[in-house]
Amino acid sequence: MNKIKLKNQEYKFKIIRSSRKTIGIIVNADQELLVRSPKRTSIRQIKSLLTQKEDWIIKKLAKMSEIKAPPKSKDFISGETFLYLGKEFKLKLAAEVDLNDIKVILEQDRMVVYYPAELEENKQKRKTAVRAQLISWYRSQAKIKINELINIHKNNLAVEPNRIVIKKQKKRWGSCSSKKNLNFNWKIIMAPIFVIEYLVVHELVHLIHPNHSKKFWQTVAEIIPDYEAKKEWLRINGRRLTI
Known part of the structure; x- marks a missing residue:
């Protein structure tokens, strides 16, 4: 593991080399500093770039420190x-x-x-x-709650999804396909209802605006004025929603 001093504090970082042409810096949810680098890039070059990006790195590390860790593995016994x-x-x-x-x-x-x-x-x-x-x-309960919320908000937005699918998704809480199919991660049912509602509205608005444009967020805000608080809750607590 490599080390570098940023703002008078020492940080460890891991280098992942590949055939890529540019250097990429990643701070993940576990507060690990990762550098994706071309095979022949020297440690000196990498450290120089990290020093240039130290403000961004420290800010990102602080942001990631807010994210709550996932729960310990379950034994599925009484009392858990x-x-x-x-x-x-x-x-x-x-x-x-x-x-x-x-x-x-x-x-x-x-x-x-x-x-x-x-x-x-x-x-x-x-x-x-x-x-x-x-x-x-959990999946059956997610289907019930999500469909209830969709039936409420699709009328407010004057949209009609094609299919609604509750499934396992590794990196997404929800998605909207070009065929107007809405997909939801079943684990969202562990979140408070106001977070689930935000996610439902988010995906329904994608039926109007397929990207995250200014108009997209304006439309979301018309239905959920404090959507940013819900979005932030999910960012911080999302890894806790698992069994």
Whole structure:
């Protein structure tokens, strides 16, 4: 790992060399400083560029420090905390002798998962089954809430999406295709409802303005005047929305 002093403070940085022709500087959500560089670029050249960009780098590092870390890996056992609509629920596992399928039910501040008693014989199998059912439940809840919000706001915007798909997306919370299909990451259902509403409006407005132009954001603001606060919440807390 290489080191450089910026503003009287030492920072580590990693160099990733490839056949590219220019140097790219990246500060990721884990506050890592990465340099993508051509194969023959010297360390001296790289450090010179980093020094030139030190104001941007330090500002970016400070911005990334606000981002909350993802939760620890779950074991899917009673007592663990799961998010739903921005609220924390304690997981409660309950074995039922006469049950054939796994069920998820919210009971006050608990997320209760009822499962067939036979799964007690294999803890790993139970963990896999409970996780799969929780994801299925989250997806179904996301579909319900997102469709409710779409039905409200599509009339306000006078738009009509073609298809609405709830799926797993690695890097996006939502997207709008050229065929007017709206895609949403199922994990957004863990966020507060006001964040989900912002995301829905964001994608619906893309049916009018396909890019993030000034007109796009003006239209979003007409529906959600404080959209920037919702957008910022998602930037800071987005990595927490996972199981």
